[in-house]
Amino acid sequence: MRADETTADPDEGLARRLKALACTAPLHDLDARKSKLDWADATVYQMAEIGLHTIDQVTIAMDFDTGADHHQVAHRLLPFVAAQAPDRTTDEHTRVARWVLDNLINVGTTDRGFRRVYGAVDADGRYRRRAFDFKLLVELAAPDGEVYLRATDEAINVLVGALDTDVESAHIAAEVKLENLITRGRLADAKLAAEQARYRTVQYGEILRARLDATRRDVRSVDWERELPELLDSALTHIESRFRAETAILKNITAARDEAEDPDHKRRAAELVDIVGDCIRRHTQLQNRLQAAGAVFRAEQDRQQFSGPPQRAAIDVFGQLLTPTLDLPLSGALAPVEAYFRAGAGTSVPSVPALPSLVSLLLRPAPEREHVVGEVPDPELQPAEDTDAFTDEQWRQADALLDLPEVPRRLSGLLEEARAADPAVARLVALRAVYAYGPEVGGALRQAQRAVLLAVDDGTRLDDPEIGGADLLLMSALVDGDADDGGEPDGPGDDSPGADGADGVDAARDGTDVEREPGLFDDSDAIEEAAL
Amino acid sequence: MSTGHASADAEAAARLLAFGMRPKLVPGRDVVYADLVRRYGEDSAFKQLTHSVAAGLGLMVLEVNAQAGAVLAATDESVFEIKMDSYARQSKIRERRDTEKVLHGLIHLATAALGYPRPDDLANDTYIGRVSVEQVDGVVREACRILDERAATNTDPLADAPELEQAWRAYARRPAAAATKDGRLAPDTTRGMVTRALRFLAEQGFLVPVSSEQGGTYRTTPRYQVQVRELAADAAFDELLALGVVSVPGEGSTLRASATDTL
Numbered sequence: 001m002r003a004d005e006t007t008a009d010p011d012e013g014l015a016r017r018l019k020a021l022a023c024t025a026p027l028h029d030l031d032a033r034k035s036k037l038d039w040a041d042a043t044v045y046q047m048a049e050i051g052l053h054t055i056d057q058v059t060i061a062m063d064f065d066t067g068a069d070h071h072q073v074a075h076r077l078l079p080f081v082a083a084q085a086p087d088r089t090t091d092e093h094t095r096v097a098r099w100v101l102d103n104l105i106n107v108g109t110t111d112r113g114f115r116r117v118y119g120a121v122d123a124d125g126r127y128r129r130r131a132f133d134f135k136l137l138v139e140l141a142a143p144d145g146e147v148y149l150r151a152t153d154e155a156i157n158v159l160v161g162a163l164d165t166d167v168e169s170a171h172i173a174a175e176v177k178l179e180n181l182i183t184r185g186r187l188a189d190a191k192l193a194a195e196q197a198r199y200r201t202v203q204y205g206e207i208l209r210a211r212l213d214a215t216r217r218d219v220r221s222v223d224w225e226r227e228l229p230e231l232l233d234s235a236l237t238h239i240e241s242r243f244r245a246e247t248a249i250l251k252n253i254t255a256a257r258d259e260a261e262d263p264d265h266k267r268r269a270a271e272l273v274d275i276v277g278d279c280i281r282r283h284t285q286l287q288n289r290l291q292a293a294g295a296v297f298r299a300e301q302d303r304q305q306f307s308g309p310p311q312r313a314a315i316d317v318f319g320q321l322l323t324p325t326l327d328l329p330l331s332g333a334l335a336p337v338e339a340y341f342r343a344g345a346g347t348s349v350p351s352v353p354a355l356p357s358l359v360s361l362l363l364r365p366a367p368e369r370e371h372v373v374g375e376v377p378d379p380e381l382q383p384a385e386d387t388d389a390f391t392d393e394q395w396r397q398a399d400a401l402l403d404l405p406e407v408p409r410r411l412s413g414l415l416e417e418a419r420a421a422d423p424a425v426a427r428l429v430a431l432r433a434v435y436a437y438g439p440e441v442g443g444a445l446r447q448a449q450r451a452v453l454l455a456v457d458d459g460t461r462l463d464d465p466e467i468g469g470a471d472l473l474l475m476s477a478l479v480d481g482d483a484d485d486g487g488e489p490d491g492p493g494d495d496s497p498g499a500d501g502a503d504g505v506d507a508a509r510d511g512t513d514v515e516r517e518p519g520l521f522d523d524s525d526a527i528e529e530a531a532l
Numbered sequence: 533m534s535t536g537h538a539s540a541d542a543e544a545a546a547r548l549l550a551f552g553m554r555p556k557l558v559p560g561r562d563v564v565y566a567d568l569v570r571r572y573g574e575d576s577a578f579k580q581l582t583h584s585v586a587a588g589l590g591l592m593v594l595e596v597n598a599q600a601g602a603v604l605a606a607t608d609e610s611v612f613e614i615k616m617d618s619y620a621r622q623s624k625i626r627e628r629r630d631t632e633k634v635l636h637g638l639i640h641l642a643t644a645a646l647g648y649p650r651p652d653d654l655a656n657d658t659y660i661g662r663v664s665v666e667q668v669d670g671v672v673r674e675a676c677r678i679l680d681e682r683a684a685t686n687t688d689p690l691a692d693a694p695e696l697e698q699a700w701r702a703y704a705r706r707p708a709a710a711a712t713k714d715g716r717l718a719p720d721t722t723r724g725m726v727t728r729a730l731r732f733l734a735e736q737g738f739l740v741p742v743s744s745e746q747g748g749t750y751r752t753t754p755r756y757q758v759q760v761r762e763l764a765a766d767a768a769f770d771e772l773l774a775l776g777v778v779s780v781p782g783e784g785s786t787l788r789a790s791a792t793d794t795l
Contacts, residue, residue, distance in 0.1 A: 130688040141709035318645035337637020344764030
């Protein structure tokens with residue numbers, strides 16, 4: 001008996017802390033996996049930060065009915081992602097934002113959630129491993145069929161960092177703190193407190209939303225005699241006091257904003273005004289819902305309660321079938337649902353294969369696409385004479401030219417030398433030079449290649465009759481596979497004299513994009529012609 | 533009694549059953565069908581003959597009336613039977629397959645529960661219920677939430693025995709909706725599964741589409757009522773009785789508030 005009392009409590013706390021810890025795991029996981037992405041060198045991004053910011057954005061967008069959809073959230077994330085790597089392209093920023101968002105939803109799994117196994121000692125004193133399932137962001141369908149995002153309680157708790165707290169008291173505490181901070185003029189802290197207050201407001205609204213939804217669906221699931229009137233009452237009192245407090249705060253900071261001399265102070269005060277204004281808007285929304293709740297209850301009660309006594313005995317499908325079945329373990333629930341389905345699905349008429357219908361089915365012409373997509377042009381096909389654009393000999397020659405282990409060479413010189421042997425080799429060399437401009441070092445590392453070809457643009461124009469663009473500096477760089485486990489992509493660049501660091505390469509890339517591309521296209525056209 | 537029927541009678545009985553196998557056809561829209569339904573009601577010998585023909589085919593006649601037409605059900609191992617295995621998505625992993633089947637079955641149960649919220653609605657022949665994709669998903673999720681609240685102690689599933697996880701947990705964990713690349717509803721989400729179930733039931737003549745509101749709104753048909761009341765509900769109830777998780781009912785229903793709860 002005594003042993004039970006002493007072991008039960010710490011274990012529960014332990015389990016709760018383990019669960020809280022588990023909620024942060026997906027965020028750590030983001031950073032652990034970022035180096036494995038093959039579409040970008042994502043190591044410069046702080047993925048956990050972006051993850052927290054994502055949850056932030058989703059939470060702020062949440063209101064009673066809907067929230068933000070994937071696209072909006074990714075769009076709002078962009079400035080934050082861009083700030084971490086300003087020299088990368090917007091495409092990459094978008095991709096990073098989508099990657100973080102998809103991973104927080106856990107796209108790709110059937111349940112789109114996370115699972116963490118933890119151990120706990122049960123009532124018999126045995127150690128059992130249990131699975132804790134949780135989600136951070138969930139997708140829900142709006143009435144118009146669009147899918148939008150909501151942050152779960154777990155996510156809000158991870159974000160706010162307040163696990164297992166009483167919403168009401170935490171809210172009051174935050175408000176009091178806010179007022180104090182403002183009177184003492186500490187606006188930076190005040191902003192933090194105001195933001196926390198807003199999360200609390202959202203969380204509070206979420207609880208109420210669930211209750212009201214439940215009421216609309218099923219009056220009985222909510223205790224309308226005591227619990228809900230109390231809830232509505234306290235919510236209204238809560239709103240009333242918050243209104244008063246926030247209006248006072250708003251007046252205070254508006255004054256602070258107008259009087260402030262320091263532009264930084266002024267900006268912070270202005271942000272605070274926005275946040276508190278948003279809180280007030282949310283309260284108004286909550287109040288509207290509260291007022292409508294009574295009417296919903298009465299209408300539902302009319303519909304559900306005032307009907308005659310049952311006329312003949314029939315089964316209560318919800319209470320006697322659905323609820324008990326839901327409560328069964330999966331293995332036990334299979335028999336009842338299968339019995340129900342077999343009896344309730346009706347009959348299917350087996351299709352009878354008949355020779356005439358089979359023949360006509362097989363002889364039926366293919367569906368005519370013209371009706372759907374308009375006229376489909378008949379392509380004139382010619383067999384390709386040679387599928388390879390370049391012969392093995394040409395590749396060998398290009399290999400020999402591009403093996404530059406010690407001294408970097410200019411593209412113009414290489415082209416000249418190649419053209420002397422074969423004009424096609426010159427084109428191949430040019431193509432490979434352009435390819436080497438953005439070498440896939442990660443891929444080379446994974447495939448354990450000995451060296452990669454690097455191209456660097458130092459601003460010199462290429463003077464060539466056939467190919468336009470920049471006169472690249474070319475050099476073979478050794479791939480040092482043991483450099484580090486993170487797959488540092490700049491590693492091989494250190495050997496290259498042309499690379500004064502990654503920034504130089506990226507800046508040059510931005511500057512020459514326009515010039516480079518026409519050259520590339522001209523050339524590849526020529527290649528295609530040669531191939532045909 | 534069983535011999536001496538004219539072959540014309542046998543043909544008429546078989547034709548009545550054939551009409552019953554076209555679930556969307558109702559007697560009100562076909563004179564021959566209506567005549568046969570009337571004859572079934574008036575001529576007890578014909579009724580008997582119809583039942584015999586049905587039994588021979590592996591069918592049960594649940595009811596024949598002017599609203600629903602001939603409502604038939606397949607007996608065990610009949611060629612007309614629709615098996616859960618052919619309905620649920622095929623999955624290679626056995627536990628996963630069972631989970632899918634349970635989720636589909638729960639959705640069908642919930643559809644009936646929403647279509648006929650009170651026992652009275654199921655018993656009243658003139659009652660027509662309404663269901664929508666959003667509501668069906670909502671009813672199950674709400675039931676899951678209540679069960680979650682009711683579970684006082686730590687009921688997180690055991691990691692090494694996934695088949696002992698309660699059904700409501702599996703349902704609650706499955707996402708309601710998920711965005712796909714081309715903007716369609718992902719089929720393995722609960723709303724995708726509900727949409728499928730309601731379309732299937734409409735195909736079987738049990739529901740009639742009303743509008744596309746709330747992800748698709750349907751009304752129930754008399755045929756559905758007969759099917760659920762006369763057979764399906766009892767079949768599931770017997771299974772649950774055998775498992776000892778329900779008892780024979782008192783009065784009132786559980787989806788509705790009883791008078792003492794609210795007034």
